[in-house]
Amino acid sequence: xxxxxxxxxxxxxxxxxxxxxxxxxxxxxxxxxxxxxxxxxxxxxxxxxxxxxxxxxxxxxxxxxxxxxxxxxxxxxxxxxxxxxxxxxxxxxxxxxxxxxxxxxxxxxxxxxxxxxxxxxxxxxxxxxxxxxxxxxxxxxxxxxxxxxxxxxxxxxxxxxxxxxxxxxxxxxxxxxxxxxxxxxxxxxxxxxxxxxxxxxxxxxxxxxxxxxxxxxxxxxxxxxxxxxxxxxxxxxxxxxxxxxxxxxxxxxxxxxxxxxxxxxxxxxxxxxxxxxxxxxxxxxxxxxxxxxxxxxxxxxxxxxxxxxxxxxxxxxxxxxxxxxxxxxxxxxxxxxxxxxxxxxxxx
Numbered sequence: 001x002x003x004x005x006x007x008x009x010x011x012x013x014x015x016x017x018x019x020x021x022x023x024x025x026x027x028x029x030x031x032x033x034x035x036x037x038x039x040x041x042x043x044x045x046x047x048x049x050x051x052x053x054x055x056x057x058x059x060x061x062x063x064x065x066x067x068x069x070x071x072x073x074x075x076x077x078x079x080x081x082x083x084x085x086x087x088x089x090x091x092x093x094x095x096x097x098x099x100x101x102x103x104x105x106x107x108x109x110x111x112x113x114x115x116x117x118x119x120x121x122x123x124x125x126x127x128x129x130x131x132x133x134x135x136x137x138x139x140x141x142x143x144x145x146x147x148x149x150x151x152x153x154x155x156x157x158x159x160x161x162x163x164x165x166x167x168x169x170x171x172x173x174x175x176x177x178x179x180x181x182x183x184x185x186x187x188x189x190x191x192x193x194x195x196x197x198x199x200x201x202x203x204x205x206x207x208x209x210x211x212x213x214x215x216x217x218x219x220x221x222x223x224x225x226x227x228x229x230x231x232x233x234x235x236x237x238x239x240x241x242x243x244x245x246x247x248x249x250x251x252x253x254x255x256x257x258x259x260x261x262x263x264x265x266x267x268x269x270x271x272x273x274x275x276x277x278x279x280x281x282x283x284x285x286x287x288x289x290x291x292x293x294x295x296x297x298x299x300x301x302x303x304x305x306x307x308x309x310x311x312x313x314x315x316x317x318x319x320x321x322x323x324x325x326x327x328x329x330x331x332x333x334x335x336x337x338x339x340x341x342x343x344x345x346x347x348x
Contacts, residue, residue, distance in 0.1 A: 023346035024304060026316045026333075031058055032069040037334035039182035039282075041085035042326025049091045050334050051080030051182075059111060061088045063330070064342050072105065072114060082129045082182030084138065092117075094130050094140060096179040102127035104140065104160065118152065118160040125150055128177030131187035139163070139212045141185050141195050143176025151195075153212045168206070169217040175200035178231040178248065181282030181297075181322035186233045186241075194265060196243055198222075198229015205230065205243060207265050220259040220268040223247070230259075234283040234309075236292050239264050242271060242309040244296055246279030251299050253277060258296075258309045271309035276301035281321045286345055288328035293345050297323045297333050304345075316341070 031037070037052035050058040055072035057080060072078065072093075081096040089110045095103045102120035107113065118140075120127060125142045127150075132138035136157035142150035149171050151163040175197050177184040187193045195206040195215075203224035208215045220243050222230055231245040239262050246257035257280050258271030274280065278300035286293040294305045296312070297320035303312040318339065325331035331343040 024315050025344040026302070027064075027342040027344065029064045029067065029340040029342055031067050031338040031340045033058060033338040035338055036321070036336045037338060037340065038079070038081050038180070038321045039083045040322050040324040040332050040334045041083045041091070041182075042324045042330075042332055043085045043087055045327040045330040047085065047088050048324075048326065048332050049083050049085040050332075050340065051083040051093050052334070052338075053079045055080065055095075057083070057093060057111065058340070059088075059091070064332070064340070067340065068111070069338075070111060075103075078103065081179040084130065084132050086135045090135065092130070092132075092138075094127060094182070096127055098126055099123040102142065104130070106157070117154075117158060122150070126176065126179070128179040129182050129185040131185040131193060133187045133189045133191065133193075133211060137211060138187065139185070139193060141177055143199075144171030144174075147171050147173075149175075149206070149215075151212065151215075163212055163215075167212075167214045169215060172200035172202060172204075174226070175204075178229065178245070180231045180248070183232040183234070183282050183284065183322065184230065186235045188235050188238060192238055192264070194233050194235070194241065196230030196233045196245070198224055198231070198245060199226055200224050200229065203229035203243075203245065205233070205265050205268075218265055218268065221270050222257065222259050231279060231281055232283045232296070234285050234294055234296075236285045236294075236308065237289070240292070240308055241265055242283065242294060243268065244280035244283045244309075246298075248279045248281075251278040255279065260309050262308075272305070272311050274298075274303050274312050275314040276303055276317070282323050284323045284325050284331065286325045286328050286331060291328060291347075295323050295325075295331060295333070295343060297321070297335070302333055302343075315343070
C-alpha cells in the first residue's frame with residue numbers, strides 16, 4: 001500500500017498555448033508532481049497513465065480534469081522510463097537502470113498496489129522500453145550485453161522470460177536503445193513489433209512478425225554514433241512507420257532526425273527536418289486510420305506532421321520527453337517539472 005501524493009483538479013480555464021498550427025490546442029494540465037515525467041500511455045481520451053523519475057506515476061480517468069500522482073513504495077530512486085496502460089485499473093511500469101534497477105511492475109487495482117514481475121539479473125543489462133500486443137503479450141528490450149541483444153517477453157502478463165539469442169541478430173559494438181520516452185520499442189497487433197537502436201555506427205531497426213519469436217534487422221538513414229541514433233518509433237499501421245532521433249547531447253542544433261518507411265521497415269528514406277532544435281525524444285500517431293496526425297517532442301519543443309513526417313509545424317516551445325494518443329483527436333505530452341499537456345487536434 002502507499003500514500004497518494006495528491007489528487008489535483010485542472011481548472012476549467014487551464015492555460016492553453018497558441019501554436020503555429022492555429023487549429024491545434026496545447027492545454028496545460030496540473031499533474032500534482034514536480035518529478036520529470038518521461039513516458040505516457042493513453043487508453044482513450046479519458047484514461048491516461050504516466051511514469052517518471054523518483055518512482056513517480058500519475059493517472060487520470062477523466063481526460064485530465066483530475067490527476068492522481070504517487071510514488072512507488074520502497075523504490076523512490078527508480079526512474080520509470082516506460083508505461084503501458086490497459087485500462088483504468090491495469091497498467092505496467094518499466095524502470096530503467098543498470099542491473100537490478102531495471103524492473104517491471106504491474107497494478108490491477110488502479111495503483112492501490114503494485115506487483116514486481118521482473119528484475120534484471122545481469123549487472124550489465126539496461127532495459128530501455130517495452131511494448132505490448134494486448135493486455136498479456138508483450139516484450140521488453142535492453143541495451144546489448146557482450147555483443148548480444150537482450151529481449152524478454154511475456155505471454156500471460158505475469159511471467160517474463162528471455163528470447164533465445166539465436167532468434168536475434170548480432171549487435172554492433174555498444175548498440176542499444178535510448179530510454180528517453182518509452183517509444184524505442186513498438187508493437188502492432190496481432191504480431192508485428194519493432195525496436196529502434198543507436199549508440200553504434202549504424203542506427204538500425206529490429207523487426208518481428210511473429211510476436212518476438214524471430215527478429216531481423218534493417219539499417220536506416222539516420223546517423224549512428226555514440227549518443228546518437230533512433231530514440232523513438234511511431235507506428236501508423238503495418239506499413240507506415242517513422243523513426244526519429246538525433247544526437248541526444250546536441251540540444252541546440254537542428255538535426256536531420258527523421259526516417260520514413262511505407263513497407264513495414266524493409267527499407268527507409270529520409271523525412272523532413274523538425275522545426276525545433278535538439279533531438280526527438282518521443283513521437284506518436286493519433287489513432288485515426290484516415291487522418292494520420294503525427295506529433296514529435298523533445299527538449300526543444302513539439303511539432304506536428306500531417307504527411308507521415310515529410311513536413312512539420314511547430315506546436316510548442318516547452319520541453320517534453322514523451323507523447324501518446326488514445327484517440328483520433330486527443331493526446332498527451334509529458335516532460336520536466338511534472339509537465340503534462342493535453343494536445344487537441346483538429347478534425348478534417
